[in-house]
Amino acid sequence: MKATQRLSDLKVMSGDQLEQEILNLKKEQFNLRFQRATGQLENTARVRVVRRDIARLKTIAAQLRSGAVK
Known part of the structure; x- marks a missing residue:
């Protein structure tokens, strides 16, 4: 999710769009965990x-x- 995205913008997204955004954030979370583990x-x-x-x-x-x- 971008820093400029607001809650009202998220509430008008479709279910598929929300799921895609969750998937993107989970990929980012994995990369961040990997970076933290490697310093x-x-x-x-x-x-x-x-x-x-x-x-x-x-x-x-x-x-x-x-x-x-x-």
Whole structure:
């Protein structure tokens, strides 16, 4: 998820778009973990941001499936 993306922008995404964004963030999370393990990670705060973004997207996707988000 880009830093400029807002919650209102995410809520209008389709389920497939949300799943694709989650997949992209999980790939980034894997790369960040790999960099941290090899000592190459410079921005350690990014790990936390990505983890929270994944949780945020999963929450929106669950709400979309339950019909809470219109």
